[in-house]
Amino acid sequence: MSSLEGRVVAITGASSGIGEATALAVAAEGAAVSLAARRVDRIEALAERINGEGGRALAIETDITDEEQANAFISRTHEELGGLDALINNAGVMLLGPVAGAPTEQWRQMLDVNLLGLLYCTHAALPILGAQGSGDIVNVASVAGRIAAMGSGVYNMTKWGVVGFSEALRQECALANVRVTAIEPGWVATELQGHNDNPLVVERMNKMIEAIEKVLDPEDIARAIVFALSQPPHVSVNEMLIRPTKSAR
Numbered sequence: 001m002s003s004l005e006g007r008v009v010a011i012t013g014a015s016s017g018i019g020e021a022t023a024l025a026v027a028a029e030g031a032a033v034s035l036a037a038r039r040v041d042r043i044e045a046l047a048e049r050i051n052g053e054g055g056r057a058l059a060i061e062t063d064i065t066d067e068e069q070a071n072a073f074i075s076r077t078h079e080e081l082g083g084l085d086a087l088i089n090n091a092g093v094m095l096l097g098p099v100a101g102a103p104t105e106q107w108r109q110m111l112d113v114n115l116l117g118l119l120y121c122t123h124a125a126l127p128i129l130g131a132q133g134s135g136d137i138v139n140v141a142s143v144a145g146r147i148a149a150m151g152s153g154v155y156n157m158t159k160w161g162v163v164g165f166s167e168a169l170r171q172e173c174a175l176a177n178v179r180v181t182a183i184e185p186g187w188v189a190t191e192l193q194g195h196n197d198n199p200l201v202v203e204r205m206n207k208m209i210e211a212i213e214k215v216l217d218p219e220d221i222a223r224a225i226v227f228a229l230s231q232p233p234h235v236s237v238n239e240m241l242i243r244p245t246k247s248a249r
């Protein structure tokens with residue numbers, strides 16, 4: 001039997017990068033998956049691919065910064081896939097640059113998606129997981145939630161928040177037998193960095209990638225998530241910090 005057979009896994013930010021790779025990885029292990037993102041064409045194509053390969057997937061167009069949509073994502077997952085065993089809070093945005101002179105709209109977007117969106121989905125999932133006395137909440141934080149750097153201040157703030165929240169939530173959920181995991185990736189080749197258009201930021205990112213030589217693939221993080229989910233019920237993987245080998249910081 002595959003390691004996640006019979007489980008229902010809800011994944012935010014499933015339209016690209018780590019979320020997409022995680023959907024494919026958990027589906028390959030036998031889980032039914034619900035896929036949330038705004039780019040509905042991408043999640044529908046992914047659901048079609050998973051269903052075509054013998055899996056079970058449901059695409060649900062969702063902007064997680066809208067509490068009603070976040071609630072609907074969780075309730076539709078529960079109703080239409082017949083349960084909920086894990087929530088992967090993966091959706092995120094990273095808009096870098098100095099604090100002075102920053103377009104403050106970018107701060108609101110990062111706080112709304114990386115913090116409030118994650119909170120709304122968690123809030124909607126907790127009553128289900130708590131009542132059944134089992135389940136997983138996996139929060140995709142970042143190495144930026146552990147190491148701060150100039151030019152990354154607000155992104156650091158959001159990911160620091162995710163790491164702190166994950167440990168507080170772990171304690172809150174422990175007696176309900178619900179596990180909480182923070183995943184902290186270093187540099188992964190995805191669309192995340194491409195939303196930055198500040199030339200100094202782009203130049204600094206290119207230098208970092210050059211120095212690292214081989215950054216992580218989304219599948220590397222998906223494997224870590226499958227590892228956490230597939231542990232025996234009494235084993236809770238609380239935190240995983242995963243860097244490219246040649247990443248010095």
Ligand SMILES: NC(=O)c1ccc[n+]([C@@H]2O[C@H](COP(=O)([O-])OP(=O)(O)OC[C@H]3O[C@@H](n4cnc5c(N)ncnc54)[C@H](OP(=O)(O)O)[C@@H]3O)[C@@H](O)[C@H]2O)c1
Nearest residue numbers: 013015016017018037038039063064091092188190191192
């Ligand atoms: N790539 C890295 O180097 C790296 C390192 C550490 C941590 N991370 C974290 O990993 C997570 C996944 O990022 P990624 O690297 O895979 O980047 P990505 O390819 O850009 O994926 C980000 C995902 O977030 C979704 N998203 C953004 N805003 C959303 C919203 N309002 N509602 C719903 N979904 C939304 C996007 O979907 P739509 O645009 O279709 O809505 C997309 O699926 C993020 O939390 C990121 O901070 C990434």
